[in-house]
Amino acid sequence: MDVIKRVSQSGAYTIGVVETHTIGEPTRIVISGYPSLSGTLLEQRAQAKAQYDHIRRRLLLEPAGHADMYGAILRPVTELTTSGDAHIGVLFCHNEGYSTMCGHATIALGRFLIDTWDESVFPRRREIRVDEDKSAAEIRLHAPCGLVVITVPVVESGQSSDPTRPVSFVNLPAFATGRDVPVHIPQPARWPRLGGRETVTVDFCYGGAFTCLVSTEQLGFGKNGLKLPIDSQAMNAATKVLREVIQADESCQQYVTHPMHKELSSLYTLIVVDKDEGRPLEKSTGVETGLCYFAAQQIDRSPTGSAVTARVAHAYAIGRRHMGQPWTYHSLVSNSVGGQGGFVGTPVEEVSDLYDTKSMLGTPVRVKVEGYAYYVGSHTFVAEKEDPFVEGGFLFDALTYHGNDK
Numbered sequence: 001m002d003v004i005k006r007v008s009q010s011g012a013y014t015i016g017v018v019e020t021h022t023i024g025e026p027t028r029i030v031i032s033g034y035p036s037l038s039g040t041l042l043e044q045r046a047q048a049k050a051q052y053d054h055i056r057r058r059l060l061l062e063p064a065g066h067a068d069m070y071g072a073i074l075r076p077v078t079e080l081t082t083s084g085d086a087h088i089g090v091l092f093c094h095n096e097g098y099s100t101m102c103g104h105a106t107i108a109l110g111r112f113l114i115d116t117w118d119e120s121v122f123p124r125r126r127e128i129r130v131d132e133d134k135s136a137a138e139i140r141l142h143a144p145c146g147l148v149v150i151t152v153p154v155v156e157s158g159q160s161s162d163p164t165r166p167v168s169f170v171n172l173p174a175f176a177t178g179r180d181v182p183v184h185i186p187q188p189a190r191w192p193r194l195g196g197r198e199t200v201t202v203d204f205c206y207g208g209a210f211t212c213l214v215s216t217e218q219l220g221f222g223k224n225g226l227k228l229p230i231d232s233q234a235m236n237a238a239t240k241v242l243r244e245v246i247q248a249d250e251s252c253q254q255y256v257t258h259p260m261h262k263e264l265s266s267l268y269t270l271i272v273v274d275k276d277e278g279r280p281l282e283k284s285t286g287v288e289t290g291l292c293y294f295a296a297q298q299i300d301r302s303p304t305g306s307a308v309t310a311r312v313a314h315a316y317a318i319g320r321r322h323m324g325q326p327w328t329y330h331s332l333v334s335n336s337v338g339g340q341g342g343f344v345g346t347p348v349e350e351v352s353d354l355y356d357t358k359s360m361l362g363t364p365v366r367v368k369v370e371g372y373a374y375y376v377g378s379h380t381f382v383a384e385k386e387d388p389f390v391e392g393g394f395l396f397d398a399l400t401y402h403g404n405d406k
């Protein structure tokens with residue numbers, strides 16, 4: 001530690017982080033050293049992108065991180081913290097840029113924001129009240145997509161979080177925008193598993209960020225659902241082409257356009273799913289598995305909280321889910337390496353008066369998502385000016401695989 005202290009005293013920039021994982025998906029929570037940002041949360045996000053992106057690249061990419069690392073930059077002052085609606089704000093970041101919502105990081109932040117008493121990290125920590133009945137505390141988090149309410153189980157009268165019970169959050173109103181939408185694949189030869197097919201049928205939904213759901217069968221991986229082993233190179237190539245086609249195809253934009261906010265209008269995640277539509281609706285609960293690709297083909301180890309929100313809203317909109325009916329979502333990754341319990345997603349309230357619902361199937365709903373997160377450690381990162389990667393790292397995957405299939 002003495003060495004790192006000396007290096008930082010000699011002018012290297014220094015960033016402090018706490019490391020967590022949520023069912024296997026990491027969150028590098030930035031707690032010190034990030035430059036100050038100003039304006040609304042979305043303006044701060046734009047500033048982080050324009051002026052300080054080297055810090056994201058330095059923290060998340062190699063050699064300090066890796067292609068599947070994820071980050072959360074705490075923002076104590078935002079328009080919602082100033083008005084008192086939120087306790088704290090956050091910017092989420094990944095291997096390509098900055099997202100609008102992240103469920104796995106929200107669950108991890110729930111624990112961390114209860115456990116930290118450092119006012120330079122969380123100035124409003126002392127305002128967090130404990131509901132003695134539920135032995136839980138509520139934190140209002142300002143995410144780029146809006147206000148997310150986190151419920152954190154606590155012990156010692158709220159002094160610290162309880163890792164034996166799940167953290168939950170209730171997301172912004174979520175909705176479905178498309179069911180069985182045919183997407184035209186202009187060069188099917190780039191995607192051998194299609195076997196010459198020119199159309200792939202997908203669903204679209206929103207849970208703080210837009211997600212596209214595609215079945216293994218539509219992707220060309222057979223009718224047996226999502227099971228290991230998979231041909232990961234072929235699945236990576238297929239999902240990459242599909243995401244690029246959707247992003248470029250004018251006719252798909254209506255499915256990823258938010259009714260109120262331009263900044264929230266783009267496709268974020270693509271989830272390879274086992275469809276549940278054949279299952280009986282009256283079942284009290286059920287389980288699904290998915291595999292999430294996002295950003296520069298990053299793979300979420302967790303079941304993806306924003307997409308679980310969106311998937312519940314989609315199931316509700318098409319009449320496959322009742323209000324209050326819990327459903328468990330696993331990630332193919334964490335489920336196969338002993339991840340604990342998946343995320344449980346439950347529609348908890350219809351919201352009909354908030355949005356112009358023309359572009360939606362059915363009624364928007366608020367969804368509760370529950371899951372577990374754990375601490376992994378903490379780091380002090382330094383970047384020396386002599387380091388060739390001082391301005392940010394690299395993605396080895398991008399140099400090898402992603403570069404070659406164009």
Ligand SMILES: O=C(O)[C@H]1NCC[C@@H]1O
Nearest residue numbers: 101102103104304305306
């Ligand atoms: O849980 C989530 O919502 C996210 N995990 C990584 C990608 C998404 O932001």
